[in-house]
Amino acid sequence: MxxxxxxxxxxxxxxxxxxxxxxxxxxxxxxxxxxxxxxxxxxxxxxxxxxxSALDNRFGKDGLEGTHRHQEKxxxxxxxxxxxxxxxxxxxxxxxxxxxxxxxxxxxxxxxxxxxxxxxxxxxxxxxxxxxxxxxxxxxxxxxxxxxxxxxxxxxxxxxxxxxxxxxxxxxxxxxxxxxxxxxxxxxxxxxxxxxxxxxxxxxxxxxxxxxNTEVVELLSKVLEHLVTGEIMQLSSEPKDMSNMDYYMQKTFYKTASLMANSCKAIAVLGGQPEEVALHAFDYGRHLGLAYQLVDDALDYTGTTKTLGKPALSDLGQGIVTAPVLFALKEFPEMSKLIQRKFKTATDRNQAVEMVKESRGIAQTHELAAEHAQKAVDAIDSLPPNPSLQVQQCRRALIDIAHQVITRSK
Amino acid sequence: MxxxxxxxxxxxxxxxxxxxxxxxxxxxxxxxxxxxxxxxxxxxxxxxxxxxSALDNRFGKDGLEGTHRHQEKxxxxxxxxxxxxxxxxxxxxxxxxxxxxxxxxxxxxxxxxxxxxxxxxxxxxxxxxxxxxxxxxxxxxxxxxxxxxxxxxxxxxxxxxxxxxxxxxxxxxxxxxxxxxxxxxxxxxxxxxxxxxxxxxxxxxxxxxxxxNTEVVELLSKVLEHLVTGEIMQLSSEPKDMSNMDYYMQKTFYKTASLMANSCKAIAVLGGQPEEVALHAFDYGRHLGLAYQLVDDALDYTGTTKTLGKPALSDLGQGIVTAPVLFALKEFPEMSKLIQRKFKTATDRNQAVEMVKESRGIAQTHELAAEHAQKAVDAIDSLPPNPSLQVQQCRRALIDIAHQVITRSK
Structure with missing residues (x-):
């Protein structure tokens, strides 16, 4: 070697x-x-x-609600x-x-x-x-x-x-x-x-x-624990865990959203913000992280290796159950067997993809992502008013990021 | 599986x-x-x-110098x-x-x-x-x-x-x-x-x-960095590193002694001790750790699988160069080739063991360990005097541990 x-x-x-x-x-x-x-x-x-650069408002009817909707992009x-x-x-x-x-x-x-x-x-x-x-x-x-x-x-x-x-x-x-x-x-x-x-x-x-700063050290140490916990949850092969949406969302928080949530909170803590503001920062990171991961899960089924820059269907290939499969499971109970086998064979994988695509799985995953993106926007809108143009621009940018996360195609 | x-x-x-x-x-x-x-x-x-339990003084003529020599064991x-x-x-x-x-x-x-x-x-x-x-x-x-x-x-x-x-x-x-x-x-x-x-x-x-306590967090974070550094040093296959005693001692500090040194210092820092006392605690841990590892290295050559509770010659088997080999190298320059080949073959390993045993390698390793044990004792003897019996007993125990580390056979 x-x-x-x-x-x-x-x-x-x-x-x-x-x-x-x-x-x-x-x-x-x-x-x-x-x-x-x-x-x-x-x-x-x-x-x-x-x-x-002035971004076009790409969000159209999917645009999220918020008090900053009509400001300059x-x-x-x-x-x-x-x-x-x-x-x-x-x-x-x-x-x-x-x-x-x-x-x-x-x-x-x-x-x-x-x-x-x-x-x-x-x-x-x-x-x-x-x-x-x-x-x-x-x-x-x-x-x-x-x-x-x-x-x-x-x-x-x-x-x-x-x-x-x-x-x-x-x-x-x-x-x-x-x-x-x-x-x-x-x-x-x-x-x-x-x-x-x-x-x-x-x-x-x-x-x-x-x-x-001991509080910041605590926040980010906690993240390390969450990352391991999330990874261990993902290794589970218990059918009741693998087919459970709450389990999946908890795992997603630990594996993806906790880092974003706690680091956003750390920014607030360092800035000497009151607990309430720190919590809004945490919520923004948490919901943004969840939305991001949900879209990622959907893209694994809708994207191509070329658009994604990574192999499509890679979750499935590794036996990992994500939101589209869990939503599809509600329409196609026979998905359950495939989940338990961890999509072992090519036939399993083909069947699973077909069920996901015939179901509302992808759409529902996007809807759930949009809900979380909206909660991220709400967290920013809950911050104490601030007249500074800089501050407003950056809050607006955080809201735009929530939009971009759910409308991205790669 | x-x-x-x-x-x-x-x-x-x-x-x-x-x-x-x-x-x-x-x-x-x-x-x-x-x-x-x-x-x-x-x-x-x-x-x-x-x-x-009253321990016999097992150290005899090898006994280390110290002001607590004649207290009850x-x-x-x-x-x-x-x-x-x-x-x-x-x-x-x-x-x-x-x-x-x-x-x-x-x-x-x-x-x-x-x-x-x-x-x-x-x-x-x-x-x-x-x-x-x-x-x-x-x-x-x-x-x-x-x-x-x-x-x-x-x-x-x-x-x-x-x-x-x-x-x-x-x-x-x-x-x-x-x-x-x-x-x-x-x-x-x-x-x-x-x-x-x-x-x-x-x-x-x-x-x-x-x-x-931010200082304690810093001390133990540093240890994590040292552990990685030591491990990376051990993976080296540069002949000049593998044959170098200073390199070996530095690696041993990172891999073994840093944790002991910095955690001893952390004990002192938590106790609100002045920097000078914290440094003595650090030195005790450092020298104890080095002595411990040197004896470990020697035992790898002198112990048996039975007495050690682990395979003898395991360092050699993994291509790892330790102090006995480095001392033997000074008497047998032909050891150099074996080191560079990382004792790949059974013949290499047999030759290396023979050279180590024919050389003063083991004895010199023990001598070096004893020097470090003595420095550990010196660190304890440098602590500010304290009349408490409890304190004296524990200082004496730390000195005894330094003895035990260099006289152990497993």
């Missing part, structure tokens, strides 16, 4: 370098000694505020594009530059879900501004602000936890190696996938500890 | 139970609602203080035996009782190294008393003391991190599955080993966060 050997060498030499130069590590982790990107950012902010991404670049560069210098093998890992996963690219950091930076109480004089003020740096750190930690969980989820059993599932770790080996994930978790822990 | 399926079922049902009843979880993690063992402990303390373990039971029971209820599959995992590893059984918690509880500034009125006071509960929590967290690292270290590559290395994960599958490890790490993080 020459590739593995090479990766081990890289990983080792880079990690060693990081471990033996604490000052460099600390600069990376604590964000002291602002990287040149921050200085570049300062120079570019005047242009970045003016280049918001802005592209959520462009609102924080430059700051995201800062966060992404810092992440790279915290992780990737030190451990090139992790660059491969990150690359691999970011390619799989295009929406996933910087999605979590984007939401968290928008949330940071959406909850601002003292208006910044300009984005330059904002980005050098100590609180803002801490909130950016949450975005970085969240992304590290996310990638670590993907790496560990992807570790294969001996048994699974026979099933020919393509995964990162068939490229790099189980051992390296575990180590790379552990390394990210360790870095995330150190960065988290450096924030020196 | 019917066993794996059963384990998944157990793991899932138990983790779910834990996740769905936060109050129960919290009781476990935060130690509220003291378990019955604590109450039993209170009833038993009067006997436990009197049943210290006590068995270190018996000094904290009952409290260890409390810690062990709480650990079980935090982890094992919730997730039976982890019981198997823990069992497996504790059997491998007999000294490993509760070794870390024992040291940490003794350190807690050794650093006490306000003398307790009796052990009953002590065990219900809030500070003491927090220090016990460090012992629990340390043990969880330790077992998690063993689980993850043991994950096999595809390549390795062909080498037939016996490991926990060949019993339970890579996926479960990763999940069980992640679960322990997540529990440890939550418990750590609940201590609400």
């Amino acid at each position: 020459p590739m593995e050997r090479a990766l081990v060498r890289l990983l080792r030499s880079q990690v060693l370098r990081a471990a033996s130069s604490p000052s460099r590590l600390q600069r990376g982790v604590l964000g002291r000694g602002l990287p040149s990107q921050v200085r570049e950012y300062a120079a570019s902010t005047s242009s970045s505020v003016s280049h918001f 802005v592209d959520p991404f462009s609102l924080v594009a430059d700051e995201l670049q800062v966060v992404a560069n810092r992440l790279r210098s915290m992780v990737t530059a030190e451990v090139p093998v992790l660059a491969l890992a990150a690359e691999y996963f970011f390619k799989m879900g295009v929406e996933g690219k910087r999605f979590r950091p984007m939401v968290l930076l928008l949330m940071s501004t959406a909850l601002m109480t003292t208006p910044a004089h300009g984005l330059q003020d904002l980005i050098f602000d100590d609180l803002r740096l801490r909130q950016q750190r949450i975005a970085e930690i969240t992304e590290m936890i996310h990638v670590a969980s993907l790496l560990h989820d992807d570790v294969l059993d001996h048994a699974d190696t026979r099933r020919g599932i393509s995964s990162l770790n068939s490229m790099m080996g189980n051992k390296l996938a575990v180590l790379a994930g552990d390394f990210l978790l360790a870095r995330a822990s150190v960065a988290l500890a450096s924030l020196r | 019917p066993m794996e399926r059963a384990l998944v079922r157990l793991l899932r049902s138990q983790v779910l139970r834990a996740a769905s009843s936060p109050s129960r979880l919290q009781r476990g993690v935060l130690g509220r609602g003291l378990p019955s063992q604590v109450r039993e402990y209170a009833a038993s303390t009067s006997s436990s203080v009197s049943h210290f 006590v068995d270190p373990f018996s000094l904290v035996a009952d409290e260890l039971q409390v810690v062990a029971n709480r650990l079980r209820s935090m982890v094992t009782a919730e997730v039976p599959v982890l019981a198997l995992a823990a069992e497996y590893f504790f059997k491998m190294g007999v000294e490993g059984k509760r070794f870390r918690p024992m040291v940490l509880l003794l350190m807690s008393t050794a650093l006490m500034t306000t003398p307790a009125h009796g052990l009953q006071d002590l065990i219900f003391d809030d500070l003491r509960l927090r220090q016990q929590r460090i012992a629990e967290i340390t043990e969880m991190i330790h077992v998690a690292s063993l689980l993850h270290d043991d994950v096999l590559d595809h390549a390795d599955t062909r080498r037939g290395i016996s490991s926990l994960n060949s019993m339970m599958g890579n996926k479960l080993a990763v999940l069980a490890g992640d679960f322990l790490l997540a529990r440890a993080s939550v418990a750590l966060a609940s201590l609400r």
Whole structure:
């Protein structure tokens, strides 16, 4: 395995370098000694505020209800594009530059879900501004602000936890190696996938500890527990669990939405917001995460490998039951047998797809996603009024993201 | 794989139970609602203080220098035996009782190294008393003391991190599955080993966060990073690294001693000790950990499968270079080739063992271990004088442990 050997060498030499130069590590982790990107950012902010692209209202009759419906549209991404670049560069210098093998890992996963690219950091930076109480004089003020740096750190930690969980989820059993599932770790080996994930978790822990806020540490530690719980729930082969919608939604919260919910809440906690506001932030993240995953589940049945950038029907192929199947089960009780067999044969899988497509499964999944997106919008609308244009723009952007999540096709 | 399926079922049902009843979880993690063992402990303390067994001075001419040399000997373990039971029971209820599959995992590893059984918690509880500034009125006071509960929590967290690292270290590559290395994960599958490890790490993080001490969180987060770094260093196949004693000692610090060093320091930090005292605690843990590992390395060559409770020559079998080989290399330069080949063939291994045994490798490893044990003793002797009998007994016990570590034969 020459590739593995090479990766081990890289990983080792880079990690060693990081471990033996604490000052460099600390600069990376604590964000002291602002990287040149921050200085570049300062120079570019005047242009970045003016280049918001006006998005068409793509939502038509599906548009969600909210008090911000008729405000000017802005592209959520462009609102924080430059700051995201800062966060992404810092992440790279915290992780990737030190451990090139992790660059491969990150690359691999970011390619799989295009929406996933910087999605979590984007939401968290928008949330940071959406909850601002003292208006910044300009984005330059904002980005050098100590609180803002801490909130950016949450975005970085969240992304590290996310990638670590993907790496560990992807570790294969001996048994699974026979099933020919393509995964990162068939490229790099189980051992390296575990180590790379552990390394990210360790870095995330150190960065988290450096924030020196015990409530925030508690929120994100809880997420780690939820991620494991969700993964274990997904491994279940109990028929009563696999066919149960509540079980599925709980699993989805643990595996997908908890990270978003708790990191949104962490942004509020760092900002010194009252519990009620922190709860709205949590609710936004929770419902956005659930909506996102439900749409993902539907796309697994309606998308093609080309549009998705990953294999279609991959859930089914791995024996994983998702919302479309659970809705279809209500119309086709014979789905039950296929679920219990974990769609083992090609015939099973073909039958399952047919039932899903003949049922209202896909439509109902989208409806449920829309309900959660609406609840995410409601959470933003429940925030205390704030006259600042910046704050309003970012709240609007968070609402737009809820729309985009349910209307995306990839 | 019917066993794996059963384990998944157990793991899932138990983790779910834990996740769905936060109050129960919290009781476990935060130690509220003291378990019955604590109450039993209170009833038993009067006997436990009197049943210290008087150990013979086994060290003879090898005895280490120290100001406590001529005090009455006590068995270190018996000094904290009952409290260890409390810690062990709480650990079980935090982890094992919730997730039976982890019981198997823990069992497996504790059997491998007999000294490993509760070794870390024992040291940490003794350190807690050794650093006490306000003398307790009796052990009953002590065990219900809030500070003491927090220090016990460090012992629990340390043990969880330790077992998690063993689980993850043991994950096999595809390549390795062909080498037939016996490991926990060949019993339970890579996926479960990763999940069980992640679960322990997540529990440890939550418990750590609940201590609400940012410095302690930082100390133990750092350990996670060191564990990964050490593991990556061990995977190296660069000849210059594999043959280098400094590299080996650095790796050993990261993989073994950092956890002991930083958790000892955490005990001091929780106790509100000045930085200087915290550093002595760190040094004790560091040197004890290094001495322990060096002796382990020697025993791999001198012990038998029967006395060790694990296969002899297991390092060599896995291509891992340890101190006896590095010392032997100085006398037998031809060892170099074998190291680079990672002792691939039976002939390689036989030759390596012969060279180690013909060289002063084993003796020099023991000498180096004794040096580190002496430094551990020095660290205890450097603590501020304290007239309390309890404190003195525990300091003496820590010194005795340093002796035992270098004279053990299993």
